Amino acid sequence: MKSGLKSEVFEKFAAAAGGIMNPSVAAWKQQGGKVMGYTCSFVPEELLIAAGLMPFRIRGTGGSQSAGQADDYFEAANICSSVRHCFNKVLLGEYAFIDGAVIGGGCDANRHILDNWQKSPVATPFLDRIFFPHSSHELAARYFRDQLAGLKVRLEAHFGVQITDQKLRDAINLCNETRDLQKELYAFRKLNNPPISGAETVAVMVAATSMPKAGYNADLKQLLSELRRTTVPDKIYKVRLMIVGPGHDESSICDIVESLGGLVVTDLTCFGAKAMFGRVRESGDDPLQAIADYQVLDRPFCPKNLGAHPHIHDEVFSNIRDFKVDGVIGQNFLCCDTWGGEIYILSKELKAAGVPMLRIEREYISDSTGQSQTRVQAFIETISGGV
Amino acid sequence: MINIFSQLLMQANKSLGGLCLDPQNASPGPFVLGNGDFFIEIPVAYGCSYSDLTLTGANGTARPEASELIDKAIGTGVESRMCTAIKVACYYLEAGLVRKPDLIITSNSCCDAMDTLGNLINGYAPWARVPRFNMDAPHSYDEASYAYFGKQLRQAVTFMEDVFGRKMDWDRLREVCVLSNKQDQLLLEFQELKKAVPCPANPDFSRLGFAYDRWTGERVSPEITGWLEQLVSASEERVKAGLGIEGINEKVRFLWQDLAGSWPPGALWTRLQKELGAVCIMDYMSYGTLTPVDLSSEEAMFTSFGKRFLLEDPMNRQALHTTDLFCNDILQIVKDFKCDAVIMPAHIGHRDTNSRMKIVREMCREKNIPCLVLGMDIWDKRYMTPEVVFDRIKTFFETVNLLG
Numbered sequence: 169m170k171s172g173l174k175s176e177v178f179e180k181f182a183a184a185a186g187g188i189m190n191p192s193v194a195a196w197k198q199q200g201g202k203v204m205g206y207t208c209s210f211v212p213e214e215l216l217i218a219a220g221l222m223p224f225r226i227r228g229t230g231g232s233q234s235a236g237q238a239d240d241y242f243e244a245a246n247i248c249s250s251v252r253h254c255f256n257k258v259l260l261g262e263y264a265f266i267d268g269a270v271i272g273g274g275c276d277a278n279r280h281i282l283d284n285w286q287k288s289p290v291a292t293p294f295l296d297r298i299f300f301p302h303s304s305h306e307l308a309a310r311y312f313r314d315q316l317a318g319l320k321v322r323l324e325a326h327f328g329v330q331i332t333d334q335k336l337r338d339a340i341n342l343c344n345e346t347r348d349l350q351k352e353l354y355a356f357r358k359l360n361n362p363p364i365s366g367a368e369t370v371a372v373m374v375a376a377t378s379m380p381k382a383g384y385n386a387d388l389k390q391l392l393s394e395l396r397r398t399t400v401p402d403k404i405y406k407v408r409l410m411i412v413g414p415g416h417d418e419s420s421i422c423d424i425v426e427s428l429g430g431l432v433v434t435d436l437t438c439f440g441a442k443a444m445f446g447r448v449r450e451s452g453d454d455p456l457q458a459i460a461d462y463q464v465l466d467r468p469f470c471p472k473n474l475g476a477h478p479h480i481h482d483e484v485f486s487n488i489r490d491f492k493v494d495g496v497i498g499q500n501f502l503c504c505d506t507w508g509g510e511i512y513i514l515s516k517e518l519k520a521a522g523v524p525m526l527r528i529e530r531e532y533i534s535d536s537t538g539q540s541q542t543r544v545q546a547f548i549e550t551i552s553g554g555v
Numbered sequence: 556m557i558n559i560f561s562q563l564l565m566q567a568n569k570s571l572g573g574l575c576l577d578p579q580n581a582s583p584g585p586f587v588l589g590n591g592d593f594f595i596e597i598p599v600a601y602g603c604s605y606s607d608l609t610l611t612g613a614n615g616t617a618r619p620e621a622s623e624l625i626d627k628a629i630g631t632g633v634e635s636r637m638c639t640a641i642k643v644a645c646y647y648l649e650a651g652l653v654r655k656p657d658l659i660i661t662s663n664s665c666c667d668a669m670d671t672l673g674n675l676i677n678g679y680a681p682w683a684r685v686p687r688f689n690m691d692a693p694h695s696y697d698e699a700s701y702a703y704f705g706k707q708l709r710q711a712v713t714f715m716e717d718v719f720g721r722k723m724d725w726d727r728l729r730e731v732c733v734l735s736n737k738q739d740q741l742l743l744e745f746q747e748l749k750k751a752v753p754c755p756a757n758p759d760f761s762r763l764g765f766a767y768d769r770w771t772g773e774r775v776s777p778e779i780t781g782w783l784e785q786l787v788s789a790s791e792e793r794v795k796a797g798l799g800i801e802g803i804n805e806k807v808r809f810l811w812q813d814l815a816g817s818w819p820p821g822a823l824w825t826r827l828q829k830e831l832g833a834v835c836i837m838d839y840m841s842y843g844t845l846t847p848v849d850l851s852s853e854e855a856m857f858t859s860f861g862k863r864f865l866l867e868d869p870m871n872r873q874a875l876h877t878t879d880l881f882c883n884d885i886l887q888i889v890k891d892f893k894c895d896a897v898i899m900p901a902h903i904g905h906r907d908t909n910s911r912m913k914i915v916r917e918m919c920r921e922k923n924i925p926c927l928v929l930g931m932d933i934w935d936k937r938y939m940t941p942e943v944v945f946d947r948i949k950t951f952f953e954t955v956n957l958l959g
Contacts, residue, residue: 508634
C-alpha cells in the first residue's frame with residue numbers, strides 16, 4: 169500500500185493490516201491475553217470481547233499467491249480463493265497464536281472451513297461455528313439469539329469465564345464506539361480533498377479486526393485528531409469511486425485507482441462500511457437479543473441473505489449521494505455466487521440510474537494487477553472524459 | 556411387447572418433460588414462484604400452482620437446445636462459474652420467459668447459487684410489487700431447527716392466506732399429507748428392494764419417482780400412487796425370482812454422490828449398464844430418508860415439514876449440513892446397498908461438495924472404498940463430455956479391478 173500519511177499511529181494500523189501476526193497482537197499475547205479467530209463480519213465481536221478474548225478476523229492476505237496446502241482440501245477450480253487463502257494460512261501455522269476460532273456460515277465454502285480445520289493436523293483448542301440466518305425477520309433474529317446463547321455457554325465452559333449481561337453491555341458499548349469513530353473517519357472522505365486516501369482507509373478498517381479493540385479505539389481517536397489538524401493541499405481527482413463487494417481486506421484496487429489520479433471515497437464491503445453500519449442497541453434487558461437484532465434485522469448486508477438486496481441498494485445509492493461518487497467498482501471473487509449475483513443486480517440498477525460501474529471478477533490475491541490496471545484506467549478515463 | 560418398467564419410464568418421463576416449460580404453463584388459480592423446493596403439500600392443498608425456478612433451469616439443460624440456452628445464460632452476466640442449472644434459470648428470468656407470479660416464496664436451501672437465484676427473483680424489477688416471503692433454512696438438523704423452519708412455513712401459509720384472501724383448508728392439507736405419506740412409503744419400499752443383488756429394476760426409478768410425485772404438482776394424484784405401486788410390485792417379483800435389471804449383467808454397483816444432472820438416463824448411465832454392467836445404485840435424488848408427516852397436531856405437522864425440508868429433501872440433506880452427515884451417508888449407502896465404489900462428480904457449481912473433497916477421499920481410502928473424483932459440470936456436457944466421463948469411469952473400474 170502506498171501512503172502519504174505521516175503519522176506514527178497510522179503506521180501502527182498499517183502494520184496490523186499488512187500481515188497476520190502484528191505488534192498489537194504480540195503485546196496482547198505477551199500479557200497473557202487470548203485471541204479468538206473468526207470468519208465473517210456477522211460473528212459478533214461483542215460476545216468474544218465479553219468473554220475476555222481479543223477477536224481477530226481471519227484473513228489470507230500477505231504472502232504467497234499460492235493456496236497450495238488448502239487446495240488439497242478445497243477443489244481449487246471451484247472454490248473462492250478467499251476461503252482457500254484464509255485456510256492456507258491456518259495450515260501454514262500463521263494462526264498458531266489464536267486460542268480458538270468461530271466459523272460463520274457466510275457462504276458454502278466458508279462454513280466448511282470448520283470441517284476441514286477439525287480434520288487437519290492443526291490443533292486449535294477451541295473450534296466452533298454459528299450460522300447466520302439467510303432471511304431477516306423476528307423469528308430469524310430469535311433463532312440467531314439462541315445460537316449466540318449456545319456459543320456463550322461453550323465459550324464460558326472452555327475459557328472458564330462468566331459472560332455476564334454487564335460484560336456484554338460493556339462490549340457492545342466498546343464496539344459501538346469503534347463504529348462511531350469509523351464513521352467519523354469516513355466523514356472525512358466526503359470532503360473534496362480528504363486527508364486520508366481509500367487505500368489508507370482500508371488499512372485502518374482492517375486493523376480494527378486485528379488489534380485489541382480498546383487500544384484500537386484510542387489509536388483511532390488520535391488519528392482522527394491528527395487528520396482534523398492536517399492541511400491538505402488542493403488536488404483535483406479525476407474521479408471519486410465507490411467499491412462494492414465481499415471481504416475487501418487489502419488495498420490493491422484502491423492503489424490502482426489512486427495511482428491513476430482517482431480516489432476511492434467509500435465502499436460497501438465486509439471490512440469497510442458494512443462493519444461500521446449503525447449501532448447495536450444499548451438499552452433493553454437482553455444484550456444478546458440486541459446483538460442478534462443488529463446482525464439479522466438492522467444490518468443484513470450479506471447477499472447470502474435473501475432480503476439483503478433492498479438494503480444494499482439503499483446503502484449504495486445513499487453513499488453515492490453523500491460521498492459524491494462518480495462511479496462504482498463492483499468486485500467479486502471468482503466462484504463467489506452470492507456476490508456475483510448481487511453485483512449483477514446492482515449493475516442493472518446503477519446503469520438505469522446513469523451511474524457508471526466497472527465489474528471486476530478476480531482472485532482474492534490477484535495475479536493480474538496489470539489487467540485490472542488497464543480496466544480501471546479505461547473506466548476512469550471514460551468517466552472523466554479522457555477518452 | 557413393452558415391459559412394465561418401460562411403460563413406467565415413459566409415463567414418468569412424459570410428466571417430467573412438461574416441467575421444462577413449467578414457467579410458461581399457466582395453470583388456473585394463484586401462481587407461486589420460488590427458487591427451490593417448497594413443501595409441495597401446502598400449495599397442492601391450498602389449490603395454487605407452485606413452480607421451482609431452479610428445477611425449471613435444470614430441466615432446461617436437458618432440452619435439445621441446451622447448449623444454446625447455456626450460452627445465453629452465460630451471456631446474462633451472472634457469476635461466470637455458478638452452477639449451470641441456476642444460470643439457465645437466471646436466463647429464463649432475465650429474458651422475461653417466466654410467468655409473473657402472484658406470490659414469491661424463497662428460501663436459502665441447497666447452495667449459494669440457489670440463494671443467488673432467490674435474490675435475483677426478489678430483485679427482478681418487473682415484479683417489484685409482487686408480495687414475497689423469505690424463509691431461512693438453518694444449517695443444522697435438530698428438533699429446534701425443524702420447529703424453527705416449520706414455524707416459518709406456517710407463517711408462509713398465513714402470508715399466502717393474507718395475499719390471496721382465502722383460508723387454508725386444514726382438512727384438505729391433512730388429506731394431502733396422508734396420501735403423500737403413502738407415496739413416500741412406496742418410494743422407501745422400492746429403495747429397500749434396490750438393496751437386492753442384482754438390483755431388480757433400474758435404480759434410476761427412485762430419482763424419477765421422487766421427482767414424479769414431488770414436482771409434477773400432482774402430489775395426491777392416484778396416477779402417481781398407482782405408478783409407485785406398480786413399480787414396487789414389479790420389482791418385488793424380480794427380487795423373488797432373483798432377477799436383475801432386464802438385459803444387464805450387473806458387475807459393479809456404485810454410488811454417484813451428487814445430483815444425476817441432465818446426463819441419464821441416456822448418455823451415461825445406460826451406457827455404463829450396458830457396456831460395463833455398472834449400475835448406479837444411488838444418487839442424491841434417489842436417497843430417501845423420508846419419515847411420515849406427523850398429523851397429530853398442526854404444530855407437529857409443520858415441524859415434520861421442517862424436518863422434511865432440512866434433512867430429507869434431496870440435496871438439502873447433503874448440502875446444507877456438516878461433512879460428518881455427508882460422509883456418514885456415504886458409508887451407510889455403501890454398506891446398505893452393497894456399493895463397490897463411490898463416484899464424486901464434484902459438480903463445478905457445488906461449493907459445498909467441492910469444499911469437502913479431501914475428507915471424502917481420505918475416508919474412502921481408510922475404509923477401502925474405491926473413490927473417483929471427476930470435476931465435471933453435471934448440466935453442461937461440453938465441460939466434460941459423456942464420452943470422457945465414461946472413459947474415466949471405465950478406466951477407474953479397471954484400475955481397481957471391479958470389472959473382473
